[in-house]
Amino acid sequence: MTNKVTLKDVARHAGVSYQTVSKILRNQIQVTPEVRARVQQAVEELGYRPNITARSLRLQTSHLIGYSWKPAHERYINPILEEFEQSIVNAAERLGYHILLFPYHQGPDLYRPYEELVRSGRVDGFILSDLEFDDPRIAVLERLQVPLVAFGRAQSDGSPFPYVDVDGRAGIRLAVEHLLEQGHRRIAFLGWPEQSRVGTDRLAGYWEAMEAAGLPVDPAWVRHGAGQYDYGYEAAHILLDLPPERRPSAIVTVYDLIAVGAVQAIQERGLQVGRDVAVTGFDDTPLLSYLLPGLTTLRQPVWEIGQRVVQLLIRLFEGDRLTENELHVLLPPELIIRDSSRGYRPR
């Protein structure tokens, strides 16, 4: 079953005390080359592997990181989460840690399971994703005084706890700037509900870019909604119903599926996406490329975020003193330009 070869076995084989074997393997002692060789050989012959549990007990650290995320439900899937998961596993592995799955279920007794995991020494710290506004997990974990790093913020202007996040504001700014370069002047924005942290952040990017270009923004161009495909579809129809001089020639959205809905609405009116009305999305959702190959979108640096999150958490474990810039990291998304925002021909 599990490893039966212990330090004592190796020691007996090599004719030294078992504590000495431990020290030799961890390079914490000087020995004659001859003894070292004997020990090495014994290790290999017996196939010794240190028992992680015993080490954890002695060292008072599990080398396990809890990962809490919000499971997708029925009609909602988060396309970037799988890549994030892979990334943190990858980074953790290289640093000698493993990732323990710990999905986040809303419910009355949120505290209990976290306390259990922490107080029982199961995990050394947590990685959180899918942060909500005023996320209850944060309070719980801070109360437990356990290190945590979040993928995402709780407030648009940053949060006190350590996080790594995508700079949605900069991303949307990139998208708007790109549309401006293409000659668009009336650019609409399909955002998320006004309370949404992510939505507010991205909307700010829109305002910044429009302002920097000195362009007035028609209030009708900025919309908020909670849905996905349907919301994009309906909102686009409303936008296209505006009188010609107010009708946007480009629609920036905060999510690919919203963009897909908008594309559908545009096409239904006999308009051509790109040439007549440009559309941009957000996330570069993998499956979409099959169905709507040409959607201009913003790709989050998910892999990089995962790597940073783990590195940051482990530095927290080690008790490093970290600067503001190390504790709060923002990474810009990459603008992927495709046909949905090319070939504009003003009419």
Add this chain to the structure above:
Amino acid sequence: MTNKVTLKDVARHAGVSYQTVSKILRNQIQVTPEVRARVQQAVEELGYRPNITARSLRLQTSHLIGYSWKPAHERYINPILEEFEQSIVNAAERLGYHILLFPYHQGPDLYRPYEELVRSGRVDGFILSDLEFDDPRIAVLERLQVPLVAFGRAQSDGSPFPYVDVDGRAGIRLAVEHLLEQGHRRIAFLGWPEQSRVGTDRLAGYWEAMEAAGLPVDPAWVRHGAGQYDYGYEAAHILLDLPPERRPSAIVTVYDLIAVGAVQAIQERGLQVGRDVAVTGFDDTPLLSYLLPGLTTLRQPVWEIGQRVVQLLIRLFEGDRLTENELHVLLPPELIIRDSSRGYRPR
């Protein structure tokens, strides 16, 4: 950081020996109600939680299950894996276990990391998904003599190791039978490459259903291919190019994206999906419902599979003697009938 309250603290507080506290908490001893109450109170006052690492060391079991899956790459995503992951976490949690992520990377030294995890006592056993034909992980783990349960088989007619799998053959049979009921007689099958384990299995279902209905199968109707969207698209065109009396009126596919490609090809020819040519997919891919709402497809009982996999693995841990039927479980998928296979009007 981690729990500082130990059995000894509780014992001191309650005025008994610490071993007695342990026994009381595990109900392995009879004590006077008064002592039990004192201990209970001490536990609560101090917020004692047993240290999992120490327990693991003593009990020689980590209560951790390694989950190995094949990470999605660039253009390939497996839509059912997230649900599976959730399901095993859920089942494991309820049985006192946790899931450790351990992605499977093909490479020269496959053995090493598994050996490490097992011999060091990190995990008690493994769950494998995304099985390949003659999957190397199986050999490695069997050599290490570690319990394992797979989601999937390595051979169409079953595999020696414990597994839970979806009965693709029965699924395809359902789809074909449904099409027969709709009045279709010329039914084509877009499968996977001939070496594919899953593909062979599903193809068998097709043959069985056609044979049971006493219908001849035109060899041109059965196609094998490795792609997804493109493969479906091209294969459908080839099928529709057959002379009218040989041209299929229904296309069964082994994967939703292949079906989407086929739908595209059908529509390009001015034919209507469902009325003129029926199409069925496999997996009920979540995102697709936005883009092609009406695809008839087979939904794998992923949640159920996850639950069963964990239960089976834990019974393996416990050394139960299991019967053939318990070790090798097949669950049928559910046929979701939508518009792409309804309203057939023979011409």
Add this chain to the structure above:
DNA sequence: GGCGTTTAGGCGAACGTTCGCCTAACTCTC
């Protein structure tokens, strides 16, 4: 009331590490 039996709870040991301290033996120096 003496004997055997039950019961409550104590005690020692073990799981496999790591780490600090200790001590012989060796090396150097004058």
Add this chain to the structure above:
DNA sequence: GAGAGTTAGGCGAACGTTCGCCTAAACGCC
């Protein structure tokens, strides 16, 4: 060649549990 310094490696203890064995007191019985 004696004292001080260095070096190789041994030893005990600890991390926090669980478990088997032990014992003293309480109990039942005739």
